[in-house]
Amino acid sequence: MQAFEYANPMTVKDAVALLGASWTDANVLAGGTDQLSLMKDYIHTPKRLVNIKNIKELAGIRKAGGNLRIGATVTLDELIDNREVRMAFPSLVSAARGVGSPQIKNMGTVGGDLCQRPRCWYFRNGFGLLAQKNGRSLVDDGQNEFHAIFSQGPAKFVSASSLAPALAALGATVTIAGPNGTRSVDVASFFVAPSSDQQREVDLKPNEIVTQVLVPMSGAKNASYEVRLKDGLDWPYAAAAVALRMKGSTVESARVVLGHVGPTPVVAEGAASALAGKSITEEVAAQAGESAVQGAHPLSGNAYKVQLAKTAVKRALMEAVKRA
Amino acid sequence: MPNYSWPPMEQRRVMGKRLARLDGAAKASGKAKYNSDVRPAGTIHGAILHCPHAHCRVRSIDTSAAKALSGVTSVRVAAEPGKEIMWPNAEIAFVAARTEEIAREALRLIKVDYEVLPHLVREENLAAAGSRAKPAGEVVTGDPDAALRSADVVHEGEYGIPVITHCCLEPHGSTVQWSGNKVEFWPSTQAISNVGGDLAKGIELAAGNVHAHMDYVGGGFGSKFQADLWGIQAAHMSKESGGKPVKLYLDRAAELTIAGIRPSVYGKIRLGAKRDGTLVAWDSLTWMTGGMAGGGLNADLLPYVFRNVPNRRVNHTAVATNTGAQRAWRAPNHPQVSFVTCAALDDLAAKLNMDPLDFFKKNANLTVREAVYVSQLDKAADMIEWKKRYHSRGDKTAGSMKRGLGLAVGTWQGGGHASQCRTNIHPDGSVEVELGSQDIGTGTRTIITQVAAESLGLPMNAIKLNIGDNGLPPSGASGGSTTVGGVASSSRIATLNALEKLFEAVAPSLGAPADQLEAVDGKIQVKGNPAKSLTWKAACAKLGVKTISENGANDQRNPRGLNAAGVGGVHMADVSVDVETGVVTVNKVVAVQDCGLIINPKLAEGQVFGGVIMGICAALMEERVMDEATGRCLNQDMEFYKLAGIGDIGDIQVHMDITPDHDKRGVVGLGEPATIPTIAAIANACTNAIGVRVPTLPLTPRNVLNALAGRRMA
Known part of the structure; x- marks a missing residue:
């Protein structure tokens, strides 16, 4: 990896001041479970690494107003073990558990999960975020079994975040600190499909830091389901998260979000509206799955993922209403 | 001359026991030091x-620029201008430096201008291979066309099993120190007796x-x-770096691309049978x-095991x-042909x-060991x-x-x-058994010690075993499941030869001829007369100096x-398939394996x-996964080159076929046969579960769901 300077600020303000105008000036180091790999492969070549693990205000989980506030440096393991999270947000617990590797759960953070780079194997082998060669997508005619089935411009990778679908379904917001103070973005709109190799897949500038996630404690029933091959560390082929506001056994309103099927988490509005006013049965859940993949356009080698996304929605819905 | 025969099954005291491996604790605790x-x-680092x-x-x-970088001690070009490079990740240059970081930074400073040439990196579509395809010629027995015409039932199918790699946990490489005209060599190897000469x-x-x-x-x-180019270049870099030891191990990407692969096998197979199930004909393309060399397949391997089918055509x-070039992979070609054969037979x-x-x-009856397989x-x-x-x-049940369930068969020589081997018995009673073998994880240390302890009538801890050094009496490479038979035999013979000398030395004291003595329970005694005995220590003291x-x-x-050589084995698998996700779960695999005389059933299992x-x-x-457009391997990491973890394995039950008939054949190796039938057994179980054949492995959600949906492979 390229030699770099290491900074160890104690406050968000100092951390932001240590970042720069470009991604090659400085990168944030939290869990480091992927940042260091990216640096070893020269995909990230920051001149400075800014360690944010010693910033107290980024740590911890607590109630704040009607929200549960989850600090950016909360580890996946802390999230899984937190009593409030376990009570209110089983979808988050199951998504975090899906990461599979105890080492990554112990080190990896909530902020890092949201900001992690795609796992697209063209990107990771140095062919750029959009994986294009001479203006043509390498993914379209290449090995795309793990790629997007929802078209969002030239980007064909899938969002790697395990937590994003669950957070988006729960209506969570991300707080971002920058040189001009803080701003707040819905998790669903925090993810953006880039249209050039230079852009990022999240709404974050090189001199900004995710500080926290606010999850509304709305009492919605929620669950997530990942289709995965391995029991240990592995990436989901497709995932779905649901949050249901219920009136008795009837769905008042729903949010359904698909993961690992597009460059961003895919909010399935059609599926959500089809659920309103219904009781969740196997048939209703299966129909919601069908609705959720209506807009899918699989690539040459990943038609099978449409089936997986459907199944994930159905199973997440059945899981959500299984809970008392 | 001593009687070298193995003691009868019922008389063995140490052999045949389920002893834990001698190096188990050292390996589990990290005390065992691998050469990496x-x-x-003074070690410096190569890249x-x-x-x-x-x-x-x-x-x-x-x-x-690389040579000028501070900390760099050697830069060597492996591909001079004009050299044609035939595969991705081939070695272009080597650098040694004070730290690994400096060495890697120096690599970035080497400027290479390449003339890019056309490539082919994927082989599953034979029609696209053009002049890269080299037919080996047809082998015919009987009249396969007539037999297929007259067969009551004919099946025609396509099957494919992709290239996989060895994925050694410890990558290939070595540390080498070349100073003066002496080289110290710490390789990661399966052939300690030969690899030094290979480097030399x-x-x-x-x-x-x-x-x-x-x-x-x-x-x-x-x-x-082999010492490989990596060992050779490390040696040169050591010499150029003033005789400092150079540590050079492949990183994971190199390990997965240039350190050997197992060839793929794709095939179109036609086979026919009589109504009663008698197989009458086989026709395969x-x-x-296996890389640029193509990849040969011995026609005798098809159809696998059921080789004596009367009518066959093999192309x-x-x-x-x-x-990257193929290397031998645990039972070369057998797992692949077991899959294509057993899948076709199952269909x-x-x-x-x-x-x-x-x-x-x-x-x-079409196999060479009918009774064993039945x-x-x-x-x-x-x-x-x-x-x-x-x-x-x-499976017609709801949900x-x-x-x-599925089954498959395998065979191996071994x-x-x-x-x-050299066995030393010292006057103080200590015993050394020495041979230039290696324990590649199979338990060779334990096995040799058991043989020596059995032969000398001593406990395991009385034997000091020295292996892993090319200064010791040479032993073959550990390949082909040949180690256990070789080292068990040589250590038996050397140890009994040494014991005979001890008998000769103590015979006068016991008042009996040497050939009337035996070594039992830590004593040398007159055969059948424990009263006339010496303790092992007292007996050895008779050696003087x-x-x-x-x-x-x-x-x-x-x-x-x-x-001896030649074994058969049968595996059966029980799997569950989630037909909504295509995820296959192995519930159970049972393995029944013949391997002759078994020195340690626990290690054999x-x-x-x-x-x-x-x-x-x-x-x-x-x-x-190779990518045709870029010519690159896309999964040269352990994230997308997937291996099963502990949670993916299921229940495995092993039955070693320990019978007097197998035992009397002597020791037969089994590292390789044990892996052959598993793939086909699981694939057949998957087919039995879902009702359709998944033609191309692995049984991933993509391949399973494509088969269920009737989609052709992408």
Whole structure:
């Protein structure tokens, strides 16, 4: 990896001041479970690494107003073990558990999960975020079994975040600190499909830091389901998260979000509206799955993922209403 | 001359016992040092510049900036201008530097201009291979066309099993120190007796000047027999760096691309049977790639095991691809041909509406060990409750989880390799057994010690074993499942030769001729007369100041009944398939394995567990993914080159076929046969569960759901 300077600020303000105008000036180091790999492969070549693990205000989980506030440096393991999270947000617990590797759960953070780079194997082998060669997508005619089935411009990778679908379904917001103070973005709109190799897949500038996630404690029933091959560390082929506001056994309103099927988490509005006013049965859940993949356009080698996304929605819905 | 025969089964005291491996605690605790852990004083680090193209020619190379970097001690060009590079990640240049970081930074400073040439990196579509496809010629027995015309039932199918890699946990590499005319060599190897000479040849030094030693190796599976370019360049860099030891190990990307692969096998197969299930004809066109050399397949391997089918036509085509070269992979080519054969036979049985267990038994007369296979099929069927739980193709129960059973067979030779051993008995009673072998994880240390302890009537801890050094009496490479037969025989012979000398030394004291003595329970005694005895220590004291040092060798032309070759095995699998996700879960694999005389059943079973686990990996998730557009391997990491973890394995039950008939054959190796049938057994179980064949492995959600949806492979 390229030699770099290491900074160890104690406050968000100092951390932001240590970042720069470009991604090659400085990168944030939290869990480091992927940042260091990216640096070893020269995909990230920051001149400075800014360690944010010693910033107290980024740590911890607590109630704040009607929200549960989850600090950016909360580890996946802390999230899984937190009593409030376990009570209110089983979808988050199951998504975090899906990461599979105890080492990554112990080190990896909530902020890092949201900001992690795609796992697209063209990107990771140095062919750029959009994986294009001479203006043509390498993914379209290449090995795309793990790629997007929802078209969002030239980007064909899938969002790697395990937590994003669950957070988006729960209506969570991300707080971002920058040189001009803080701003707040819905998790669903925090993810953006880039249209050039230079852009990022999240709404974050090189001199900004995710500080926290606010999850509304709305009492919605929620669950997530990942289709995965391995029991240990592995990436989901497709995932779905649901949050249901219920009136008795009837769905008042729903949010359904698909993961690992597009460059961003895919909010399935059609599926959500089809659920309103219904009781969740196997048939209703299966129909919601069908609705959720209506807009899918699989690539040459990943038609099978449409089936997986459907199944994930159905199973997440059945899981959500299984809970008392 | 001593009677070298193995003691009768019922008289063995140490052999045949389920002893834990001697190095288990050291390995589990981290106390065991692998050569990639070894870091002699002053060690510096090597790194390799790999070629980014699948096929190219080097136009120019400029290493001046790398040489100028502070901390760099040696830069060597491996691909001079004009050299044609045939696969991605091929070695272009080598750097040694004070730290690994500096070495890697120096690589970035080397400027190479490549002329990019056309490549082919994927072989599954034979029609696209063009001139890269080299047919090997047809082999015909009987009249396959007539037999297929007159067969009652004919099945035609396509099958494919992709290239996989060895994926050794400890990567390939070594530390080398070349100072003066002496080389110290710490390789990760399967061939400690030979690898020093191999390095010496590569660096044009007398073989005796290279000292190679290794205590432990973290996996080889057939890919670690040579010093390799990596060892040779490390030696040169050591010399150029003032004789400092150079540590040079492949990183994971290199390990997965240039350190050996197992060739693919794709095939179109037609086979026919009589209504009663008698197999009458086989006709196959197979192709594979093992890199630029293409990939040969011995026609005798098809159809696998059921080789004596009266009518057969075998065509094979090697496809040269711009990919890293093949190396022997645990039972070279057998797992692949076991899959294509057993899958095709299973599909034919389904078409006959016949239980494959009955079908395989019915045709066992087409194998060279009919009785063995029939009894193993029956035993495995009992273990997995085949007769109770088997259903015809397609689990008809409601719900998305479908369950099925499958079976497959394997065979291997595994005779003992050439091996020499020296046993020393010292006047103080201590015993050393010495041979230039290596324990590649199979338990060789434990096995040799058991043989020596048995032969001398001593406990295990009375034997000091020295292996892992090319200064010791040479032993063959650990490949082909030949180690156990070779080292068990040579250590038996050397140890009994040494014991005979001890008998001669103590015979006068016991008042009996040497040939009337025996070594039992830590004593030397007159046969059948424990009253006339000496303790081992007292007996050895009679040697005065003279150590006994006797040799013994396994003679491959005359193994004296101590070892033999040729085994069969049967695996059966029970899997569940989620037809909504295509995820296949292995519930259980049972393995019934014949391996002759078994020195340690626990270690033998361990070999089979390991073999089955490798088979599960290959069946469910392993494949090397090449990209035609870029010519690159896309999954040269352990994130997308998937291996099963502990949670993916299921229940494995092993039955070693320990019978007097097998035992009297002597020792037979089993590292390789143990992994052969697992893949096909799982694939057949998956087919039995879901009702359709998944033609191409691995059984990933993509391949399973495509098969269920009737989609062709992408």
